[in-house]
Amino acid sequence: MRHASDPNDKLDPLRWMALVILLTGAFLPPLDFFIVNVALPSIREDFQASASTMQLIISGYATTYAVMLITGGRLGDLYGRRNVFLAGMVGFAASSALCGFAWSPAALIVGRVLQGFAAAIMAPQALASINAIFPDHEKSKALTFYALTFGLASMAGLFLGGALIALDVFGLGWRAVFLINLPVIAVAAPSALIMLRETRSEHPSKLDLGGALLLALALLALVAPLIEGREQGWPTWSMLMLIASLPLLFLFWRHEQKVEAAGQDPIVAPRLLQNPELVRGLLAALFFYALAAFWLVFSFYQQRGLDSTPFEAGLAILPAAVGFMLGPFASERIVNVFGRFSAGFGMATQAAGLFATAALISSGLSQFLFIALFLIGAGQGIALPNLVKTSVQRVDKTQSGLASGLVNSVLQIGGALAVAIVGGLFFSILGSATDVQSIGRAYSAAAVAIAICLLIAGWLSVSLVSTKPSRP
Secondary structure, three states, X not given: OXXXXXXXXXOOOOHHHHHHHHHHHHHHHHHXXXXXXXXXXXXXXXHOOOHHHHHHHHHHHHHHXXXXXXXXXXXXXXXXXXXXXXXXXXXXXXXXXXXXXXXXXXXXXXXXXXXXXXHHHHHHHHHHHHHHHOOHHHHHHHHHHHHHHHHHHHHHHHHHHHHHHHHOHHHOHHHHHHHOHHHHHHHHHHHHHHHOOOOOOOOOOOOOHHHHHHHHHHHHHHHHHHHHOOOOOOOHHHHHHHHHHHHHHHHHHHHHHHHHHOOOOOOOOXXXXXXXXXXXXXXXXXXXHHHHHHHHHHHHHHHHHOOOOHHHHHHHHHHHHHHHHHHHHHHHHHHHHHHHHHHHHHHHHHHHHHHHHHHHHHOOOHHHHXXXXXXXXXXXXXHHHHHHHHHHOOOOHHHHHHHHHHHHHHHHXXXXXXXXXXXXXXXXXXXXXXXHHHHHHHHHHHHHHHHHHHHHHHHHHHHHOOOOOOOO
């Protein structure tokens, strides 16, 4: 086993092998978000389930994941990132087995909620451990692979689910999309024990349970209505929950101030958010993940406007996935040219791609969309590692788990906000129309809105890197 070591020790000789294990933990959560979308028709047919049940299978995972990410990052700081990473990985395997062998829609929903919880425990440790075990001159390359992992996960989610169902491996049908996680974790978990060095805060203390509970309630009240509200026509409960999120966040903040004043360790240190550089980084992350709404509206345009099959719609998005995979490889060269403006350059590239898709669709030149889609994916592959690096470096390494949890959680919340707001804009403009021209106009408006969000994120990232990282 690898044990925690002093920060001044020589470089960990197993750090690159450990990176492979950490990236496995970063790969599985987004994969299981994308892959289930492909399997939903088969699940609905097998269980004869309602549309609302299908929504819960998606939102149960997404909501739990977003709500628990900050707490998951804090657990790694306090109890050891390798220990928590392994606990999350084992929990993810167990919940995947529950999903794979689910005997009813209710059992599948419970499994998905548990999957989201385990993913939130596991995922922040990957980014925090990379920040802790790699020296500064190697972090850029390590984070490039981290960003590439998300591109691979999105691409695999588009095609692996359909392939597994079509092949009907061992007669499992849609269940294979969950059970495929088990052999992966069976190899990754024992390898983590051997290769991954333990890192944690130098002065660990008890978990702030009150703060964790208040934060979970506040984020649940914010995120759950954003995911479910639009689908259900914004019922009263969704509006009440959104209103309740504000006083819950205020109560959480007051509680954290009291915990910190008492000399104890809060779940989110108020002094950390007094760092304007980190706050700018989090705001940039919030606007940056507006791209989550793109996958919704572009897929709708492909399937409803162009009458594409789900597989054909997946092929249409492939240039973006390829760009997302290749973008990180160009990241170091981009950094050499643009320096501290690299994240902003990546976001500007994404915005240009989105503006181009709107122009091409409006002018009836959709056959050239692959170029614009490639720019969107490549821009994200360039921007993501640079944005994450500059945000996480705003804090001391002992709090990198908290910072990574904050960044990941803000990305998820930004995605939920974008889907709700931009998706609402898209469907409001579309109305009851079903022709390809109306759908194209609605898509173009949504694409412009997403591009504006990315330009705002780029501006924030440029102002962020204009200052030196703080070390609280």
